[in-house]
Amino acid sequence: MVARTMSFVTVGVDARLVTVEADVGAGLPGIKIVGLADTAISEARDRVRAAASHSDVEWPRTRITIALLPAGLPKRGAVLDAAIAVAILAASDQVPAGAAAGTVIAGELGLDGTIHATRGVIAAALTARRQGIARMLVPEANVAEARLVPGIDVGGVSTLAHLIAVLRGDRTPGDGDLAPLADDPGAAPDLVDVHGQDEARRALEIAAAGAHHLAMTGPPGVGKTLLAERLPGLLPDLSDEEAVEVTVIRSVAGRGAGALVRRPPFEAPHHSASPVAVVGGGQSGRVHVGAVTLAHRGVLFMDEAPEFPRSVLEALRQPLESGSIRIARSDLAVLLPARFHLVIAANPCPCGRGSGPRAGVECSCSSLQRRRYSARLSGPILDRLDIRLTLSRPSLADLGTPSEGSASVAPRVAEARNRARRRWESASLPWATNGEVPGPLLRRRFPPEPDAGALLRQALASGALSLRGADRVLRIGWTLADLAGRDRPGADDIGYAMSLRGVESAWAA
Ligand SMILES: [Zn+2]
Known part of the structure; x- marks a missing residue:
């Protein structure tokens, strides 16, 4: 007998629905999985069988074939586990086939039958709603996240036994952790902490007001990072649509999502980070979301920007132009959102001592070194930076003056x-x-x-x-x-x- 249910995989920051079809028929016992599955999914055989043995069901002792559709879509990870178990149990008449067929089921199975949290559930809920699907059963830890999408019935399940009982109508789904899920990133850094630097503070306000990309140069310790970190606090809350986009990105990246993200994000990759960590990428179907995408609708801060690899600086050209970045791999091409407010900081020269009141006194860089250093930014991005500030150390008198806070x-x-x-x-x-x-x-x-x-x-x-x-x-x-x-x-x-x-x-x- 053949039965089916639904689950999902993430592609970039989108979720694609996957139909999981089980054929339980005559033949020697064994499970075969077809449809571009990776190792983690192939290993689902063992997890599903072990989880079933803890779930008071009768495991079919015949040949089982699992098909994952669409067949051409690469599928990664263990998110399909629970759906594979349900399809097999529906095909062997232990779960109502109608209930299984109409539900999107997500979750990785532990060997003891526990259903573990998974990434990208809010993206799956958006896709499911778009395709007119009425019901999702997800790990309890992901319920709050999936319910951020209105118009779809989301229930939480804690174990395979619980999931089976819910599909049979014997138990109700859970709500998961109902503790308030406020988006509380802690107090945002406040401009009141920046003393002196009136011109830079004003420039930050202007950058925030016009969404102008900003470059700051000045010796180390002059407050470039302090200023950059305070830009998100000057920006307005995200709109409803932007909030969903940002929350989906966090969910897919495994950064946790239980509440709608309402404040613009701040990402500050280090110049030693890999190009994939900054611009995104990855291999063979599994797309890694980079800092440029995590900074979507927020601020991307690159300290010591000339130290970033040339390939990373060049790769910024496209998102600065179009608000998105294209990741192309042999088996997949995806477009990731990357509309960020860019702030870069640079030292005046490679050694960092080349300006300020003692300009040149301690600097050991040759003029050629200095030219090469600033030239690293010139081509790809410098021209896109509307505001270019030169900072020097504040005077002692400046440091004594109280500063205006972000709230005003x-x-x-x-x-x-x-x-x-x-x-x-x-x-x-x-x-x-x-x-x-x-x-x-x-x-x-x-x-x-x-x-x-x-x-x-x-x-x-x-x-x-x-x-x-x-x-x-x-x-x-x-x-x-x-x-x-x-x-x-x-x-x-x-x-x-x-x-x-x-x-x-x-x-x-
Ligand atoms: Zn120098």
């Missing part, structure tokens, strides 16, 4: 973002933030005040700005106007934007 800066950021959103909406343009708007369009349709325009043309004529640089300056100018509640950027805004662009400084371009 964030509302200004939110207000400026609202102004920008309304502007792009009323012009029927698809962008939400100034950082996304293409320069040529801005130049044509959203010029600054006439005197500000004259300033830009002057900088172009003198060669202080390239055309692309001028577009970036205009873009920052719009954010400054939004922050100040002005209808369009004036000469002061453009002048200030030029200084934020690093015109006439180490970053000049």
